[in-house]
Amino acid sequence: MNVVHPALPILALALVSWAVQGTDSAQAGREKAATCSACHGPDGNNLQDIYPKLAGQHAPYLEAQLRAYQAGTRQNVLMAPMAVSLSAQDIADLAAFYAQQPPQPGTATEELVELGKRVYRVGNSDSGVPACTACHGPGGSGNVLAGYPKLAGQHPAYNVTQLEAYRTGERVNAVMQAIAARLSDPEIRAVADYIHGLYETP
Ligand code: HEC
Numbered sequence: 001m002n003v004v005h006p007a008l009p010i011l012a013l014a015l016v017s018w019a020v021q022g023t024d025s026a027q028a029g030r031e032k033a034a035t036c037s038a039c040h041g042p043d044g045n046n047l048q049d050i051y052p053k054l055a056g057q058h059a060p061y062l063e064a065q066l067r068a069y070q071a072g073t074r075q076n077v078l079m080a081p082m083a084v085s086l087s088a089q090d091i092a093d094l095a096a097f098y099a100q101q102p103p104q105p106g107t108a109t110e111e112l113v114e115l116g117k118r119v120y121r122v123g124n125s126d127s128g129v130p131a132c133t134a135c136h137g138p139g140g141s142g143n144v145l146a147g148y149p150k151l152a153g154q155h156p157a158y159n160v161t162q163l164e165a166y167r168t169g170e171r172v173n174a175v176m177q178a179i180a181a182r183l184s185d186p187e188i189r190a191v192a193d194y195i196h197g198l199y200e201t202p
């Protein structure tokens, strides 16, 4: 018997239109991203390592960060002015575009791998640092539903500034502030570098 449930064609149509909308949004985002490319690269992969890579980052996380810059809950002299005039639609389109771009992998520095890997995979029980894998995953792909950002391939210099900003409370997030407060300078440097060499496991 070959029975098609009456709702299936409607569901299929809804899915197709959702996918088309997503693609339209990413397409609009590509055009809007022209002003962002000077710092973040044309496809969200850039070379200047003080600016974060955006390629392949989860769309909901990107949206949340852009809203935080707008609201002033995340502050940065270079980035906040770029976010201030974005509409809700701009934010959705830009996030959809960057999330779809293939991320370029990075490399880790040999001398830092041992400490970086230990912090990332095991944490530090003496100082109470949890393993980063618990939330960001062994390959650094994060968890879109839980709101844990992807880290794989991110620039070391950017990672260092963020971990230091959480540590001083300049960047506000209860979970990451508590973790960063327990990290030593050498641990921050090593784990920031290790993250650059991570690539997503399927
Ligand atoms: C003049 C350089 C510059 C331009 C242009 C720029 N950004 Fe940024 N962007 C930065 C810097 C620097 C940071 C990191 C700031 C910080 O430490 O909070 C950043 C951070 C971000 C983040 C947070 C990333 C993360 O992993 O948390 C997002 C999202 C973002 N930018 C999107 C955009 C978009 C979209 C545009 C264009 C509308 C744009 N940026 C234009 C410099 C720039």
Ligand code: HEC
Binding pocket: 052, 119, 120, 129, 130, 131, 132, 133, 134, 135, 136, 147, 148, 149, 150, 151, 159, 162, 163, 171, 172, 173, 175, 176, 179, 191, 192
């Ligand atoms: C309990 C879950 C959890 C654990 C464990 C955790 N993180 Fe995070 N991490 C988060 C969340 C949630 C965010 C996003 C916070 C925000 O919105 O500012 C984040 C953000 C980050 C960012 C900023 C990403 C960006 O693009 O700006 C870095 C870097 C980071 N974490 C590194 C680490 C490191 C290194 C460890 C291990 C020492 C770690 N995290 C452990 C949940 C976690």
